[in-house]
Amino acid sequence: MSKIAPFRFGFCTIILIAAGSVTGLPLLQSAGVAPGIAAALADDDDDGGSDDDDGGGSGYGGSSGGGNRGSDDRRPRGDLRSLFGWPFQRAERRPPPRRAVTVPDHAPSEILALGLDETSIANLAQQGFAADERINVALTGSELVKLTIPRGMTLETARQAVIAAAPAASVDFNHFYRPEQKEASSCSGDGCRLVRHMVGWPLDGSQDQTPSCAAPLPIGLIDTAINAGHTSLAEATIEVVQLGDDARSPSGEQHGTAVAALLVGAAGSRAPGLLPSGRLVAIDAFQRYRRTADIAETYDLIRAIDVLAERKIRIVNLSLSGPANALLEKAVRATIDKGTILIAAAGNEGPNAKPVYPAAYADVIAVTAVDRSMKPYRRAVRGEYVDIAAPGVGVWTAASISGGRQKSGTSFAAPFVTAAASLLLGANPDMRPNDLADALARSASDMGAPGKDAIFGWGLLNARSLCQS
Structure with a gap:
């Protein structure tokens, strides 16, 4: 028989349950609470901010939130006071939310220049400039120099000083560029299906092996680091090229892994790619900014573009964006003039x-x-420069550690067009960049206003006719 003893505290009477069972106690037991122990049910605090394993599930997905809800531990915690709340339970102190780090659009004390000669560099050194890094850029046939400006000089004044010292050089700030991902979606069950059917791409990631559809050409990827140990990439043909900057803070693997798997993930894996038999040459041009954000300097983007050009990679995926930069524009123009197709996220x-x-x-x-x-x-940027649309909301691809996850952003639309360009160029190696762009435009499914518009460009990518000339 249960022993029930009343205990008075102020104006309240509390019933202490010593042992046994009383009416209502089995409800607590069904929630995992042992008899005679007061309980407080823990909150399932899942902010969705992490980007790890999808936690299993059916189909391509499962629950892709930041935590494993299936293993939610609701064990009893605390003492009797927590069962009754106020005035006995003190509010739990939660850590203050982490403030979002504001990333500037350029380095605060650096100027870049293409085409400085030794005399100009010596004259700038006398003014207090320091040439921190220098590298020859084969694309432009000139040297890329990173200058630290004199203390006390404004960045604009420094830029004008470098222009005055070398009027023929290209001079600009060292701008920062970011991966084009703004949010991660979560899904479960059928909601995690692949979206490639929207553009007529085979669901299993295999290519249409018709005589006119040749093997895809190698793809260059300039992005963050890649988790090469991910099961979706274990059998992929990926060459990772290092820029050689061991002193940089390593970039995160979330974005690069997701884009790489979307391109060449194994057909039978949890995150099958569009071109599982394709070859990827990946360059991590990014670094960690204050431990929270990935950034790529203009200096490193130019180097990466130059490296891919030297390796004769004709298709490059750029799921990143940032400000206009005179030096980057010059490198972009030079590689396109050599026949390289650049595909970039619209923002x-x-x-x-x-x-x-x-x-x-x-x-x-x-x-x-x-x-x-x-x-x-x-969130997509609109403008006359937008050329084509592709699936980019709730795209199923690899999570950074294992398994898969839905991703949203123009970053994940760009690989669809990159994969299409790889097949087109494989079937028609003599295509120039403008020819390939025209072929994509002609085959696109018109959307919005007739013809090209600022929202959809020429329309939605149509993969059904990729290998038809």
Whole structure:
């Protein structure tokens, strides 16, 4: 028999349960609470901010939140006071939310120059400039120099001083570029299906092996680091090229792994790619900024583009964006003139934002994103530079550690067009960048206003006719 003893505290009477069972106690037991022990049910605090394993599940997905809800531990915690709440339970002190780090659009004390001669560098050194890094750029046939400006000099004054010292050189700030991902979606069950059917791509990731569809050409990827140990990439043909900057803080693997798997993930894996038999040459041009954000300097982007050009990689995926930069534009123009097709994310800064680069440079194929209802991605930048649309909302691809996850952003629309360009160029090796862009435009499914518009470009990518000339 249970022993129930009343205990008075102020104006309240508390019933202490010593042992046994009373009415209502089995409800607590069903929640995992042992008899005679007071309980407080823990909150399932999942902010969705992490980017790890999807936690299993059915189909391609499962629950892809930041934590494993299936293993939620609701064990009893605390003492009797927690069962009754106020006035006995003190509010739990939660750590203050982490403040978002504001990333500037350029390095605060650096100037870049292409085409400085030794005399100009010596004259700038007398003014207090220091040439921190220098490298020959084969694409432009000139040297790329990173200068630290004199203390106390403004960046604009420094830029004008370098221009005055070398009028024939290209001079600009060392701008920062970011991966084009703004949010991660979560899904479960059928909601995690692949979205490639929207553009007529085979669901299993295999190519149409018709006589006119040749093997895809190698793809260059300039992005963050890649988790080469991910099961979706274990059998992929990926060559990772290091820029050689061991002193840099390593970039995160979330973005690069997701884009790489979307391109060449194994067909039978949890994150099958568009071109599982394709070859990827990947360059991590990014570094960690204050431990929270990945950035790529203009200096490193130019180096990466130059490295891919030297390796004769003709298709490059650039799921990144940032400000206009005179030196980057020059490198982009030089590699396109040599026959390279550059495919870039159109940007996630919002429909009323200014154009972003390199997508907005002439002859770069700018890719915007649409959702499963064929509506424009709500964050996608709009403008006359937008060329074509592809799936970019809730795209299923690899998580950074293992398994898969849904991703949203123009970053994940660009690989669809990159994969299509790889097949087109494989079937027609003599195509020039403008020819390939025209072929994509002609085959696109028109959306929005007739013809090319600022929201969808020429329309939605059509993969059904990729290998038809």
